[in-house]
Every structure is written in C-alpha cells, then in structure tokens.
Amino acid sequence: MERTSNTMPPGTMREAVIDTSAIAANTRHLRRLAGVDELIAVVKADGYGHGAVRAARAALEGGATRLGVADIGEALALRRAGIVAPVVAWLHAPGVSFAEAAVCDIEIGVSSFDQLLQAADAASIDRPVSVHLKIETGLSRNGIAPEDQPVVFAEAARLERLGKVRVVSIFSHLSNAGVDDDLAATRAFERGVIAAASAGLNPPLRHLAATEAAIDRPEARMNCIRVGIGIYGLSPFADRSSGELGLRPAMTLRAAVAAVRRVPAGQGVSYGYDYRTPRATTLALVPLGYADGVPRQASGAGPVTIGGRRFTVAGRVAMDQFVVDVGDAPVAVGDEVVLFGDPTLGVPAATEWADAAGTINYDIVTRIGARVPRRQASS
Numbered sequence: 001m002e003r004t005s006n007t008m009p010p011g012t013m014r015e016a017v018i019d020t021s022a023i024a025a026n027t028r029h030l031r032r033l034a035g036v037d038e039l040i041a042v043v044k045a046d047g048y049g050h051g052a053v054r055a056a057r058a059a060l061e062g063g064a065t066r067l068g069v070a071d072i073g074e075a076l077a078l079r080r081a082g083i084v085a086p087v088v089a090w091l092h093a094p095g096v097s098f099a100e101a102a103v104c105d106i107e108i109g110v111s112s113f114d115q116l117l118q119a120a121d122a123a124s125i126d127r128p129v130s131v132h133l134k135i136e137t138g139l140s141r142n143g144i145a146p147e148d149q150p151v152v153f154a155e156a157a158r159l160e161r162l163g164k165v166r167v168v169s170i171f172s173h174l175s176n177a178g179v180d181d182d183l184a185a186t187r188a189f190e191r192g193v194i195a196a197a198s199a200g201l202n203p204p205l206r207h208l209a210a211t212e213a214a215i216d217r218p219e220a221r222m223n224c225i226r227v228g229i230g231i232y233g234l235s236p237f238a239d240r241s242s243g244e245l246g247l248r249p250a251m252t253l254r255a256a257v258a259a260v261r262r263v264p265a266g267q268g269v270s271y272g273y274d275y276r277t278p279r280a281t282t283l284a285l286v287p288l289g290y291a292d293g294v295p296r297q298a299s300g301a302g303p304v305t306i307g308g309r310r311f312t313v314a315g316r317v318a319m320d321q322f323v324v325d326v327g328d329a330p331v332a333v334g335d336e337v338v339l340f341g342d343p344t345l346g347v348p349a350a351t352e353w354a355d356a357a358g359t360i361n362y363d364i365v366t367r368i369g370a371r372v373p374r375r376q377a378s379s
C-alpha cells in the first residue's frame with residue numbers, strides 16, 4: 001500500500017510547533033482592521049500556551065505597541081527575558097507591593113482606591129508609576145465602580161500633579177453578552193472617560209475591546225485594542241472560523257505514533273473498554289494525554305489527522321496517551337499525528353477539540369502542559 005504519512009523527527013515524541021510569523025501577521029491584521037493608535041498584545045498564561053516571550057516578540061514585530069498580562073510575575077518574567085516594551089499587569093494579590101514592578105517599569109492596572117495608593121507608594125522621587133485605571137462597565141469582576149470614580153479619579157489627578165503616578169489609560173473589559181449589553185457597557189465606558197476628564201485626567205489611551213469586540217464592535221475600539229486570542233490565530237466566535245477572519249492559527253499540536261497493533265473485531269480499547277472495535281482493525285497509540293492538556297472530556301470524540309486522513313480518539317484519553325482506530329490505513333510507528341493546527345492545511349482546528357470537550361478554543365491551547373516541548377516553526 002502507498003504510504004502517505006509524514007513522519008516525525010526521530011526522537012520527538014510530542015511537540016507544539018509555534019509559528020511566530022503567524023502571530024506577527026495576525027497582530028498586523030488586527031491592528032490594521034481596527035485602525036487604532038495602539039495595540040496591546042495579551043500574552044498572559046504563557047502566551048495562551050504558545051510561550052509568552054516568543055509570543056511577545058512576534059506580536060511586537062507585528063506592530064503591537066504594548067504587552068498585557070494578568071499578574072505582575074508574568075510581567076517581570078518578560079523583563080527578565082530582555083523585553084523592554086511597555087507591559088501592563090492588571091490582576092493583583094491583596095496587599096501586594098508594586099515596588100519591584102515599578103523598578104522594572106511595569107505599568108499597573110488599578111481597580112480600586114487602595115491599589116492606586118499602593119501604586120503611588122512605589123514611585124521614586126523623580127519617577128512616577130504608570131497606571132491604567134480600570135473601570136467597571138458591567139462584567140462584575142474588578143474595576144472602579146461608577147459611584148467610586150469621582151473620588152478615585154480626583155486622587156489619581158492629585159497624585160499625577162505630584163509626580164507620583166502617570167495615568168496612561170482608562171480601560172475596561174466587555175462581557176460579549178450580545179450587541180445590546182456591549183453597547184450599554186461601551187456607553188458606561190464613555191461616561192467613565194468623561195468623569196475622568198472632569199477630574200482633570202486626560203490619559204493618552206482608552207482601551208475596551210478584546211479580540212471579539214475589536215472585530216465586531218467598531219464603537220468599542222476607542223484608540224487602542226487589547227487582544228489575545230486573535231493574535232494566536234483563533235476565532236473567538238462560535239460561527240466564524242479563523243480563516244474567515246483572516247487569521248492563521250499559530251499552534252500545531254502533534255505527536256509521533258508510539259505503537260501500532262492489529263486487533264480482531266470486539267477488542268476493548270483503553271480504560272473501561274468504552275470503545276470496542278467493530279471489525280478487525282489497526283489501533284495506533286498516540287503519546288499525548290490529559291497530563292499534556294488533551295481534555296479527557298474529549299474521550300471518544302477528539303479528532304486527529306494521520307497522513308491527511310481523519311480519525312477520532314477511540315475510548316478514553318488517559319494521562320499520557322490515547323488510542324486511535326485507523327481501520328486499514330497504512331499507519332506506522334513514527335507517523336505524525338496532528339491533533340490541531342491550521343485547518344486550511346487539512347488538519348483539525350483547536351475549536352473542534354473544544355467542541356468535543358465542551359469548552360472553548362482558548363482553553364484548548366492554554367491548557368497544553370509543560371511536558372509538551374514548544375518548538376518554533378522553522379519557516
């Protein structure tokens with residue numbers, strides 16, 4: 001029989017191949033589409049599993065002007081890797097000191113009066129701490145409530161005059177609950193910006209839109225967007241593929257077939273025998289499991305391609321491995337198994353794994369475990 005499969009590099013069991021040129025191109029595409037002055041590339045959670053440092057470098061090359069992360073620790077890791085671009089972090093431990101962040105020029109997302117004072121405390125004599133003031137517009141997470149805004153904004157303006165803080169932006173985050181809710185949140189945001197101006201704050205940036213709104217809610221783009229999933233080439237929409245949005249998925253998760261065996265009809269497969277072979281067939285063992293982030297919930301459902309042919313996980317995903325029933329296809333040890341990547345190349349999309357597991361594509365790429373080496377695409 002003619003062999004059509006690609007083989008994996010010898011000695012490689014599993015890997016996530018990261019195409020950084022896709023991250024750069026996606027960033028460029030989104031910035032052009034939104035027509036904004038600035039783009040904050042969100043590289044939290046290890047760059048949604050792609051590697052924060054490589055994602056940050058690629059996004060900056062693609063025209064990002066700033067980087068965004070959740071934690072100060074994530075921001076400091078970018079600095080330690082030699083990244084000098086502005087970085088903002090917006091989720092803080094109670095009572096945290098911003099001293100180290102200030103020394104490393106990390107910008108602080110401030111969601112309360114107390115955080116504002118803590119940020120000002122970290123200022124040195126001649127260097128203010130840069131802050132982004134986060135306002136609540138409906139998501140019900142952190143953010144300065146409308147009734148607290150006059151007091152917080154007045155204090156921010158006073159601290160700015162004293163040279164303790166520099167207010168870089170007013171920002172918020174949308175719920176993506178629908179057109180009407182997003183419009184109401186956008187109006188609330190605009191009221192916050194006006195309240196800031198009447199307190200004497202005129203920050204250069206206003207950012208509200210993450211990827212979904214950057215694409216679908218022009219009125220929410222303000223003069224800066226703050227995008228994550230889109231720069232990794234994945235669609236935030238259930239009904240539109242990355243290709244339809246002009247985005248290219250940056251991560252390909254693949255493994256080498258670790259074993260094949262020919263079995264008769266009625267053979268039980270994997271723990272619990274949830275799957276039994278309907279006929280004599282070939283089983284291929286794939287060395288990726290839930291410890292690597294392959295969702296166990298996708299047992300019996302997750303798609304793969306081997307040599308351009310599509311198969312489905314047979315039985316349960318185990319900690320380190322799962323089995324695929326490949327029928328009579330000529331699959332051999334060492335053949336490349338692709339779990340997901342760029343669907344325009346004929347491989348499954350991360351979104352298909354999300355559907356199989358009852359989750360979203362964000363979760364699929366972000367959960368890929370530390371045991372999976374990331375390799376930068378050589379192209």
Ligand SMILES: *Cc1c(COP(=O)(O)O)cnc(C)c1O
Binds near residue numbers: 230
């Ligand atoms: C994660 C996050 C983003 C990025 O959202 P995407 O949908 O991935 O573009 C933007 N802003 C905040 C506050 C976030 O937490």
